[in-house]
Amino acid sequence: MDYLSLFRMPTPMKITGRSSSITNSFINSIIPIIVPIIVPTNEQVKEALDILGMDHDSFQCAYCGATASEWDHLRPLVLNKKPTGYVSEIHNLVPACGKCNQSKGNKPWHTWITSSAKLSPKSRGVSDLNQRIEALHKYEAWLEPTKVDFESVVGKEKWEQHWANWESVQNTMREAQTLATEINQAIAKAYAKL
Numbered sequence: 001m002d003y004l005s006l007f008r009m010p011t012p013m014k015i016t017g018r019s020s021s022i023t024n025s026f027i028n029s030i031i032p033i034i035v036p037i038i039v040p041t042n043e044q045v046k047e048a049l050d051i052l053g054m055d056h057d058s059f060q061c062a063y064c065g066a067t068a069s070e071w072d073h074l075r076p077l078v079l080n081k082k083p084t085g086y087v088s089e090i091h092n093l094v095p096a097c098g099k100c101n102q103s104k105g106n107k108p109w110h111t112w113i114t115s116s117a118k119l120s121p122k123s124r125g126v127s128d129l130n131q132r133i134e135a136l137h138k139y140e141a142w143l144e145p146t147k148v149d150f151e152s153v154v155g156k157e158k159w160e161q162h163w164a165n166w167e168s169v170q171n172t173m174r175e176a177q178t179l180a181t182e183i184n185q186a187i188a189k190a191y192a193k194l
């Protein structure tokens with residue numbers, strides 16, 4: 001019995017490994033729930049599922065057809081570390097599974113879906129991919145998406161301060177990581193069995 005093949009060392013963590021989730025939180029935290037624009041009606045959810053050609057008894061991932069567990073932003077909220085202006089409204093959200101949501105990240109859906117990205121529908125060999133792509137294009141054309149202009153609403157000063165805060169958190173994380181690496185290496189050296 002090869003017991004060693006059952007063993008996996010947990011992946012070491014880095015403070016700077018949280019960098020992009022911090023960026024996402026700086027963007028997600030400024031996007032409000034605008035009632036009634038964003039909260040959908042029962043009719044709108046039905047219409048959404050109809051456009052996606054979904055049987056209302058099963059709640060499927062629009063990208064791959066697996067059981068859906070969440071609603072994913074079709075147009076990403078974040079691009080190049082900045083908000084795109086898109087928000088969480090029904091016509092910018094599609095039912096998705098965790099695998100697709102994670103694999104897609106902030107990538108545009110149409111390039112990601114047929115890419116060889118890890119866990120993408122294409123790389124998982126989803127058989128009705130072309131039909132799904134067609135439905136997603138229809139979904140995208142359904143209603144005009146809201147595009148928020150943050151800076152013009154809150155003013156230049158607040159907007160710049162928000163990004164200065166982001167920069168400062170990122171710099172602190174980098175400094176903290178440098179010290180963490182030093183500590184890590186000192187401990188590794190002290191405990192190394194020669």
Ligand SMILES: [Zn+2]
Nearest residue numbers: 061064097100
């Ligand atoms: Zn999926």
